[in-house]
Each structure stands twice: as structure tokens, then as C-alpha cells.
Amino acid sequence: MGELRFVDVCAGAGGLALGLERAGFRPVLLLDRKPVACETLRRNRPTWNVLETDLLDFDPAEHQETYDVDLLSAGLPRVKSSATVARVGTEDELRLLEATVLLAHAVRPRALLIENVPGLVDSPQFETVREFIHKELEHLGYRFRWFVLNAADFGVPQVRKQGVLVALQDRYFDAFRPPLPTVGTHVPVGRALRDSMGARGWPCADAWAAQALSVAPTLVGGSDNRGGADLGPTGSKKAWARMEVNGGALADEVPGPGFDWTPGGPVSGMVKLTDGQAALLQAFPPEWRFVGRKTARYRQVGHASPPPVGEALGQAIKIALNA
Known part of the structure; x- marks a missing residue:
């Protein structure tokens, strides 16, 4: 054929x-x-x-x-x-x-x-x-x-x-x-996102990646009729918090040199992921570009295979x- x-x-x-x-x-x-x-x-x-x-x-x-x-x-x-x-x-x-x-x-x-x-x-x-x-x-x-x-x-x-x-x-x-x-071995979040976390010169990128040793929970795109994008239900947010990620919202950009991160601190002080990083967690190639505003981009990512x-x-x- x-x-x-x-x-x-x-x-x-x-x-x-x-x-x-x-x-x-x-x-x-x-x-x-x-x-x-x-x-x-x-x-x-x-x-x-x-x-x-x-x-x-x-x-x-x-x-x-x-x-x-x-x-x-x-x-x-x-x-x-x-x-x-x-x-x-x-x-x-x-x-x-x-x-x-x-x-x-x-x-x-x-x-x-x-x-x-x-x-x-x-x-x-x-x-x-x-x-x-x-x-x-x-x-x-x-x-x-x-x-x-x-x-x-x-x-x-x-x-x-x-x-x-x-x-x-x-x-x-x-x-x-x-x-x-x-x-044979699942890819942890830290390994998948280390380069992107350090893309703007954040000095803690290596330390953050070293402790994010779990595979990500399932990304959920949510409903078109719902509010802004986040990383899923309560259980998922708790799993993200264990990897020092604030799953309550998405960031507009990855951390810069001045981002203050204290491991073990409150959720509000943890890093947030961008929609581009969510795409990496879906294993899209970095050059694949999603159109629309941030929430629309994230929903496309979360709904994808x-x-x-x-x-x-x-x-x-x-x-x-x-x-």
C-alpha cells in the first residue's frame, strides 16, 4: 500500500x-x-x-x-x-x-x-x-x-x-x-520543564526542577462556558502544590531573575505554569503555536490528544x- x-x-x-x-x-x-x-x-x-x-x-x-x-x-x-x-x-x-x-x-x-x-x-x-x-x-x-x-x-x-x-x-x-x-521510565515534570523555567534567567530553575520529580496530573481544558484557566480540580492542584506549582491560575510568562521562591512556602509564592509549558506537558513540539488569548490557548492544549x-x-x- x-x-x-x-x-x-x-x-x-x-x-x-x-x-x-x-x-x-x-x-x-x-x-x-x-x-x-x-x-x-x-x-x-x-x-x-x-x-x-x-x-x-x-x-x-x-x-x-x-x-x-x-x-x-x-x-x-x-x-x-x-x-x-x-x-x-x-x-x-x-x-x-x-x-x-x-x-x-x-x-x-x-x-x-x-x-x-x-x-x-x-x-x-x-x-x-x-x-x-x-x-x-x-x-x-x-x-x-x-x-x-x-x-x-x-x-x-x-x-x-x-x-x-x-x-x-x-x-x-x-x-x-x-x-x-x-x-521504560516516565518523564517527570522537572525534566520536561527545566529549560523553559530557566528561559528568562531564573536562578532557581535547577533547584525547582530537581524537586519536581512526579509525572504531571491530567491537564483539563475545562468548559468554554467556565471562567479562566487553571490546572484542574482540587486533587490535581494538591499534586501540583507538592511540586511547588500554583495550579490556581496560569502565568503570562515564565519566572524571571527577580522571582522570589521559598520552597515549602505558601501556594501563592509558588511558580505558575504558562500555556506554553502546558503544551510541553502534552508533548507538543515547541514550535507548535496556539492562537487566541491565554485561556483559549490553554483550553486547546488541555483538550488535545x-x-x-x-x-x-x-x-x-x-x-x-x-x-
């Missing part, structure tokens, strides 16, 4: 697409409804075909390039764990999940990749959702596998568990294996399609 082509829906800031690109796939179309995400994609990859539209309104008949691609991928908005998840039509996130599966009817990709919350893999709360997916994919002649990956196992300095569905046309399925970890995970999944799918 020659060049592998893919369509990426709910592409966001491009984390999954970037990983698939590294694995040897070429996007023929990337779709997202948020203008700021589409602008981020265009800024970083001007040659990519980016369409700003809602997946629920997308008509593949108007985009012939989407037909007969090798892969349909979707890093979808996180479905909610609640007593109402069985009502697919009442949850925006579940409607997008349903629309992605139905899109496979028209696109007929050789493989389908959906990334979401770990609970989607085996939680009883999502049984109705899985039954719908199974019925549709079996009708189309796909075989599929659910599994959970932790981004930290792929060199991402963050504990980020992701539920994954990979479906392939029958003739390719037996050659598919979920990706194995690519690192880490590129190394996308690359590992892409490599595993490529092996199956080339078998």
Missing part, C-alpha cells in the same frame, strides 16, 4: 493529527467547529485542508476527498459519566460520537480510530453507547478492539489515560496490535493496513 490518507474530525489543535502525520499518514481533511482551533491548525500546517464546521452538519458528499480513505480519526470531546449517558440524543458529546460512527457509513475507511475517556471502554454507564457502536460497525463489516492507554507510557510527562476504539475492515484486523509503551500517543496508534494501524 502506498501513501496512507486520513480524515480527522473534531481535530481541535491538531494533537492527534500531528501524531498520525509522524506515523506516515497524510490528512485529506481536518474538521472542527471552533474558529480558534481551525486557525491554530492553519497556522502550523498551511497546506492542510481545514474545514470549520460542526460535525453534525458535515455532508461528506460535498467533500469527495473524504471517500475511501485509509483512516477516519476522531479525538472527540469527552463524554460525561452520568446517569443520563444512555440518552444519546441529549448529550452533545455523545451525539458527536454517534455522528463519527455514522460517518463511517459514507467514508468507508479501512480503519476507524476514536479516542475518548477510559470509561467508554468498559464502564457499565456506557453500555448502551457501546452497543450502538458495536451494532453499526458489525453491520459495516468492521472488527474492533477497545483498550486504554496512558500517555505517560509514551514519553508524555503526564498521567493521561485515554479510552481508545480501533476498528478495521475484516481483512486487516488480525494484524492489529495495540501499541506497547515506548518508554498528546501527539506521541497519536503516533503510536498510527504506527500500529499502519502495520495492520500494510500486512
